[in-house]
Amino acid sequence: MLKMAGNKSYTIVEYFGGDCGYRCGYCKNDVGNFSHGMWSHTMTVQDYQDLIDRGWRRSGKYVYKPKLNKTCCPQYTIRCHALKFQPSKSHKKILKKISKFISKGELPKGQDDGEPMDSVCEDACPREPSKACHSEEKCASIKDIQKELPECPAITEAQKEVADAAPTSSETSRKDQGSVQDERTTATAPKPGMGADPGRPPCRKAKDLRKERRLQKEQIRQNTDGVSSIVSPTPPSPAPSSQPKLLEDFINESLPDNSSHCLEVRLVRSNPPSPQFKASFDASYQVYKLYQMAIHKDPPDKPSESQFRRFLCDSPLEAEHSPDGPEVGYGSFHQQYWLDGRIVAVGVLDILPTCVSSVYLYYHPDFASLSLGSYSALREIAFTRQLQKQSPKLSYYYLGFYIHSCPKMRYKGQYRPSDLLCPETYAWVPIEQCLPHLENTRYARFNQDPDAGDARVLKDVGRALVLYRRSVMPYAAYSRKRKGSSDETEVQQYASLVGQDCAERILLYRA
Template sequence: MELRSEMAANRRSEATGGGGGGRGESVVEDCGRQESSCGYCKSPNGSSSVSHGLIAESLNVDDYQDLLDRGWRRSGSVLYKPDMSTTCCPSYTIRLKAADFSPSKEQNRVCRRMERFLDGTLDTKAKPELLEDLNTSKVACECECHGRSNLATVETSVDVEEDKNEPEQFMHYLSDAIDKAVQACIESETFSANLQLPKASVKGVSPTKKKKLVKGLENLSYTSNIAFQLAATLRRARSEKKDEKGSEFSGISAEDQLPSELTPRRIGEKLARSLSQTDETSGFLVQACNGHLNFYSIAEHASADKTGEEKSLSKESSTRNGNKRRCMVRCCNCCSGKRRKLEILLKRSSFEREEFELYRRYQLKVHKDNPDDITEEGYESFLVDTPLVFVPSTGDGSVPPCGFGSFHQSYVIDGRLVAVGVVDILPKCLSSKYLFWDPDFAFLSLGKYSALKEISWVKENQVHCPSLQYYYLGYYIHSCSKMRYKAAYWPSELLCPLRYSWVPFNVAKPQLDERKYVVLSDYKDEDEKPVLPPVSEMEDRDIGKALIGLRGSRLRYKRSVL
């Protein structure tokens, strides 16, 4: 072989339109060996992470697919490959054949959780452990807004557990509703924003106490003494203000400065009015009684006036109304008939302000980054800039409808951007690069959910482009516990770092348990000798189409005739 040098200007025009079978020409510059600190093992050695680097000015999708299958990966326009035998945390390329994917129970729960969130049957206010319990089964709901067609079969054991937890769920839900009413009073300057006000607590009224109540109050279900606690806090603050400044307490608005306004009775009435003006307590009648906030069951109150004929249906009615109240607790939007809309939009990689602001929030809250380190320039070089030459759809089955190249897949719920997946779509795969999401939606496990949707995307688009079969999850680092989640997408394969053949994860895992760096193909099959990848995976590519940067010029490989 000999090297032929050509001027950069001539090559630039070829790179954007010339060779590569109409898919552009790859232009890369060798950066050599790179040593840096490791973000996985946090080694004190500042040069423990070792890799080889390239900078790509342009890169056609076929060449990048081949590079992926040789252990390379890109970050913006930088290509890198770990030096597996010397780096502190060997990184194995991992992929999954989408058609063979078998979701786990946890992955199925993630999908069901999202569906319940969208249709309004997920209690996002519940305690974490309770939320997990709710995620293990579908909700039995007979609300009119759902209709009987949405009823789901729930195992008896789950029903028993839910019935046992139901009072606690109601009390937790109503406590949150009261806290919102207190916050509304703060915003309207009824209460001072400078005070540390107590959190509301709600207690259930036992059947024994109900029997002792006067007639007409039998339907009292829950009560709260928050007004007494607030009154004590406000009076204490008012007294301290007098002692310090000798003036009246300024923690309440001008119209409420009279001492009578600090009584539990007046505060209870204010909170009851605030709660009645919202949908937070639909299913209950809220009344203030001598400072106590009382919640009466509307269903039970209505049943007291039933005729004898109606009472014969009381058992069925109470069951239905009970389910209505249960649904109310599990989702604040259920009884209003609101269903959320999820949109998943795929577009070519570009800078958008809304996406950058979401990325910034994600990095600050999830990764605890320094605010000064999060810049538009850094974001663009990391997740927007791409050397991949876009290939539009041809309609002949060789390219999917969206084309090949770099894309941002955005997840939008009711018009609000909640997550963005940065992906490369190549001739054989969808390669997942990065995902950032709204911390307010952490309970939806958007990282897992987006991976499942990306796998589904590959399955769906294989119809349009038969070569598109795999989902690449980036690097798998067995020595880093935070990276092991990738093996949960089963059945996955790891790339052998020496022979570049694919080895099932269940074969590779026992070897990786023993040592970090393993020639995986040595263990591919006990009865099979190590072999090179099949011819189908080693396409006969013309390396003369690749340009190498050297001293300001571009060098092209050219075969010599001997």
Template sequence: MAGRQSYSIVEYYAEHEGYRCGYCKKSNTNFSHGMWAHSLTVHDYQSLIDRGWRRSGCYCYKPMMNQTCCPQYTIKCEALDFKISKSQKKILKRMTKFLKNELTKDNVRGTDEDQQDNIDISNEEALNYSKHLKRAQKDESQINILSVDDKVDERLSVNLVKTETQKNPTSVSNSSQAQLTTANSKNSLHVRNEIVNVVPCKKAKLLRIERKKNKLLAQGKSQSEIESIMRDKKQQNCIRTVEELFEEVYTGLKKLELRLVRTAPMSSEYRKTSKESYELYKKYQNTIHGVPPEKLTEQHYMRFLVKSPLQQWIPDNGPSHGYGSFHEQYWLDNELVAVGVIDILPSCISSVYFFYDPTYSQLSLGTFSSLREIYLTRQLNKVASNLEYYYMGYYIHSCQKMRYKARMQPSKLLCPETYVWCNIEPCLAKLNNEKYCRLNDEINAIDENGVVDINEVLILYKNIAMPYEKYKTLRKTCHTTQEERREVEEYAKFIGMPCARRMLLYRYSRE
């Protein structure tokens, strides 16, 4: 199809009937706006998630925040300034112990605080996806850009390399690329044995301290010298970076590999492992979420976690693997044990989903993966300085299983009215009182990108890309109804005018 790879093409769904909530389980109290993405540039999707949208496969949805029963606030962590907590350190240490064959029953058990539950993509969104799939597939066969109206040709001919240069003017040095390559090469870990089922008589931490003190005594150190050494060691532990903590993880003996494989377009690396990935997904869904095996079809899995509308983009001054949709695979002794589904975008890594082998639940792999993805964001920042954030999807204050996201500090929530990012601490205080609220304290602030000029909205009609102003003259009288005009205005308001001026809204011909 001529030129399609340069454009974002979407269909907007104006109906907003209530459906079952996957969080509070009420039958018809969940409301969202829906949109099918036939294709999306990574820049456009970055803009969409910065306005509260999120994708499940090719279906994009935006919660109707002031109507839905469980408002979902977009949350991001400022990865470059990430401060790891004590409980998060324990998770990395637990993995280190496992890989060194030092994990015991006393420290094998996780806590409620370190368990990640991937419920952003709920079964209810899956129903919406299925409802629109048939229509989207039918329309896809008809979508073809044969020509572009002169008025919008310049707008659509976006030089993405120029765009990235504007956002990220610093050139990437060879040494930075080497740093990233070196960091990625350390993803091979080695461990031979299973967990040792030995119960110590004391807490593991106390035992380690005792062993350390005895060792120092044997070296002839005095009591005051030992106390000084232990004090310095404690201070060192407090200020260790994420990178340093992962370095320790990488000192194990068992082989653990992390492989980043592209899924859109589907790479040969993914194709080789697609069966293992699907089987792992089935095991996770059946064991953790109780989904019957007959509902876990490979087609369903592919639609949600493999197929993506994001177009591959590999600029000269970005990550070597480029931007787009990926699976980060966790291989332990050549066995696939976990998969992180992520989108790598111009400003962030966006976590889409995570699933793992329940056999390894004691390792808190969900939170471990979040820490790993923050680490990856920090590594990619070395070659793409605009890539600074880790997006964790939605935060729902009333949902206990979401609380782990608020502990990824420092984090910000997106104001649902002005679309500015607000520090999470004052936001949480507000959400303690009201489940929906405006987070931006600036009384006079408005959503400037939500002020719609409908004539500027881009339309794809009869295979021609054109502004709405021309579209309405082609459709004439009865065909361009007030209802359709309201629908296009609503679409432009919710995606924002910058996107509405460059994304193509597909309108099918009724003639």
């Protein structure tokens, strides 16, 4: 039995480097995709949070970090400030489209708006995850080692199921005041052929009314000569409320009562699989298979059940709970969209200490015209806001990678305010400051402070932890045991990519 101080769960990984080029899932370059990769046998949510904040991303149990200064389509980690998010006109249009479909039952004509919300494209990963692990025998031996490692006590209570991802607002819906209709009277229309009613003021555009009110305010400020205590003897008519409607208000309006359809959103834990996940597995897989064949043009034999499990169901993340965390806990989940009792879309999510991370979205091709990719992103932002009320630190929504060189993937920048991760300092920079650089060059350092560096830069590779012969030890001790070992360059590269903090917590498997 391996003896270690304290009860602790450990992340265990195997590192594979990243010198070879692979097929790019975005531009289809056969050898243009370069990424560092490692297979994660198990991983804590805090370690994964720190890794994605250094540009890593998971596909199943395979965790990879694109080499942005070398790969053909640089992929920059993007996050949205969920608490500050306000839906744009296009987002509101999508919510109205959903509302019209649910209330009247008619699918809109045409196809999706080109926002698939595929945060991780399997073809874009550097290698087939099943090939990353060299043998089933080795996987089994590492699982045996995991059983010997002392783990944090797990909470065994039944997983709670979230019936709806978006919170139900207890506040009354904010109504826009001073709209165009408010400016018009509701008097009987003039008789046909009589023209406009001379007794009524002419109809005016809301834009002109807003401009007039703005000019009135400017004039009042000028007349007061900067003295705030002076009040105009004839106060202007009340201006419209500047308080914008919340995202939750728009979502709730898109789900009217007494409708032709019923839409329900359920959250089910995928790892370890909850009873609800197991019961709906086949129905969910069938939707995925149809999606891959229709949207990604996969042949019928490619989206197999084993591939589905490996790609979207298997996860290295351990289920964790904490007193100050969300009620559903941390880890990997599927957020299922049920329409009239059947699954029509599934969002694959990771709930981490400071964010909800979008992994993938697939939907039934029959509903492609509903823009379910964009709709699910809005629901996931609302879900993040709901979780933040339970866990104050959890306030960001990660959309995966932003790829400016691929026009179809630029839509992620529309969920604002958002930041991109600087590939050199790992500082978050507002996307508005990043875009001018990406217009000039595919690879860019976003942090413009020349003196800024990586706060978690590797300082001592000897303190990196390794797992060797069922024992955990610093790399310095391992090197002394393995005199003449030739893996120092590889371990040095791995540790510099994960950073000093993670290198001292994560166990790097050594054969």
